[in-house]
Amino acid sequence: MSFYPSLGYLVFGSRLRRLSEYFLAEVNKVYEQAGIPFDASWFPVFYLLSGQQPMPIIDIAEQLEISHSAVSQMVTNLRKKGLLKTTPCKEDGRRQLVAFTKKGTDMLQQIQPVWKAISTAMEELVTENKQSQQLLAAIAQVEQAVQQQPLSARVIKSIQQND
Incomplete structure (x- = not known):
């Protein structure tokens, strides 16, 4: 791999x-x-x-x-x-x-x-490739999700939960 x-x-x-x-x-x-x-x-x-x-x-x-x-x-x-x-x-x-x-x-x-x-x-x-056909929609969903809650906030939340 x-x-x-x-x-x-x-x-x-x-x-x-x-x-x-x-x-x-x-x-x-x-x-x-x-x-x-x-x-x-x-x-x-x-x-x-x-x-x-x-x-x-x-x-x-x-x-x-x-x-x-x-x-x-x-x-x-x-x-x-x-x-x-x-x-x-x-x-x-x-x-x-x-x-x-x-x-x-x-x-x-x-x-x-x-x-x-x-x-x-x-x-x-x-x-x-059938899965590739969903690529633009998937990217749009990720973009929308990080606009709602930035990745940095998600990472910090995860760190705090593991403390």
Whole structure:
């Protein structure tokens, strides 16, 4: 038996991270082989903006459930690459609105077929195994459970019960 499966839930997060890193690396290979200078880590911002732009940085952060600082750093990085532009919000000059540049819009057109192919490939992957078909629902249930009671609180409660 492999090291990770033998440890069960003790390495649950490590296994999810390894799987996530694997998927991101594989998707980056697809972009590279297609000649598209896109990084899979940019996907959430690109996807959000593909549906609505301009969008305030704070709204991007809220929808992605990550810090304003993390979004700001990514937007700055994508702005330096010429893919995004920012403008001050007319109603509140402290807020920055994010939108695609022409180069960003062109890249979006290139990557959207890749996104469709990724969805198709992932659907094929999970249909190969009956239990895999429940994966997204199971992840959603775990996410909801830790929102209701964080893992740290559960661990501390378990420690206290064993004292």
